[in-house]
Amino acid sequence: MPARRATSATGRPARSQIDRSIPDALRQRTARLRRLDDVLGGGDTFSVYLGEYEATKNLLRKGSYTEATGRGLLSVLAEQAQQAGWAAFDAGNHSVATRLYETSHKAALEAADTPLAGNALCFLAYQKIGADRRSAVDIATESCRTADTDAPRGVRALLHERLAWAHAVAGNADETERALNAAEAALAESDGAPQPDWVTWVDRDELCIMTGRCWTELRRPLRAVPILQSVLAGFDDTHARDKALYLSWLADSYLAGGEIEQAAVVAGRVLDLSAEVASVRPRQRIAPVLQQLTAHREIASVTETLEEARR
Structure with a gap:
């Protein structure tokens, strides 16, 4: 029974x-x-x-x-x-x-658990950026206040770099730089306190990538390109989604700087890396770059990348 x-x-x-x-x-x-x-x-x-x-x-x-x-x-x-x-x-x-x-x-x-509460707000801000930039900045600012200065350094670094991103998308260059500096200062601390697992991926490479993304969004390719080039050179292809996303900002900065062939080559890498990944974001991110590249179809690398995008 x-x-x-x-x-x-x-x-x-x-x-x-x-x-x-x-x-x-x-x-x-x-x-x-x-x-x-x-x-x-x-x-x-x-x-x-x-x-x-x-x-x-x-x-x-x-x-x-x-x-x-x-x-x-x-x-x-x-x-x-x-x-x-x-x-x-x-x-x-x-x-x-x-x-x-x-x-x-x-x-x-x-x-x-105030660090987790702050991170939840951070996620909400990240999601709102496309639709309501001012609200995203407000929520990201509140996320930093919620976690407070007593939060582990990795948490504060993450929340401040996400605040930097919200400011960059909103076009606030000075505020972006201040938030990036706050994230860097948090990472530089070495008090030996344990970090929650959900922030273990936040390191100097991650901050460099976010810095490059921010300068790309603010249309500062001379700042963005060297940072993104350097950190992505050693980024493993097994992290295909993330590498595709980060390369999309590099392609965007090349395009903003008038480096059309380089933009096309990097956009092609984004397409290759994202082909088998169950994420909608890489293709969404690279779509505006591909659209702008259509004005340069006479360039061989552009033609090749545009043909790949149609497959």
């Missing part, structure tokens, strides 16, 4: 006791699964990340736990919601991404 579920004195199913070690175990599992994002696009990872989020939400709803364990579970839920939201965003499902980011922000605040 199948085992019967334990019941409480009221006859309702008893709530299973969640051990205090479970939040840490789930956080470690979340960290391992996050590595999938290094090599796969959101179209491949979304269902995995959403499943993890739903499982933790089910534990919170049906389990029994201490207040401290509950806060730990809420913090993990916030982290998982951000990862699932990022995958949805990468796959082009913006409404789902927004809901998950908002859920993450609420859970992080309930867990009193």
Whole structure:
């Protein structure tokens, strides 16, 4: 006979006791699964990340736990919601991404995890940039305030570089530079404090890439090109989505600087790298460059790249 579920004195199913070690175990599992994002696009990872989020939400709803364990579970839920939201965003499902980011922000605040709450706002700002630049700047500014100066250095570096990006897209050059300087100062700290896994990818190369992206957006190709060229020369092709995205800004800067052939060659690399990646973003990012290249069809490298784009 199948085992019967334990019941409480009221006859309702008893709530299973969640051990205090479970939040840490789930956080470690979340960290391992996050590595999938290094090599796969959101179209491949979304269902995995959403499943993890739903499982933790089910534990919170049906389990029994201490207040401290509950806060730990809420913090993990916030982290998982951000990862699932990022995958949805990468796959082009913006409404789902927004809901998950908002859920993450609420859970992080309930867990009193201000770094994660700040990062949830940061994700919302990043998503809003295309539609409402002023709102994106405001939300990104609030994300830095939410995380506070006590946040780990990697968190502060990430939030300030995302603030720099919001300012760059809004055309605010001075504010962009100040935010980039704040991110660099945070990274330069060496207090030995542990960093959350969700910011371990934030390093000097990442900051250089964001710096190059910002100067590209601000139409400063003489600043952008050397930075992007240098850091992307050693960037592994196994990170195909990210390399394709970053190269799209290099192609954009070449074009802004009048280097048409170079822009076409780099745009071709973007197409090659993004061909088998389940992410909508590289093709979206390179589309304006390809459109501008159509005015230079007489150049052989441009013709080749445009033909590749049509395949």
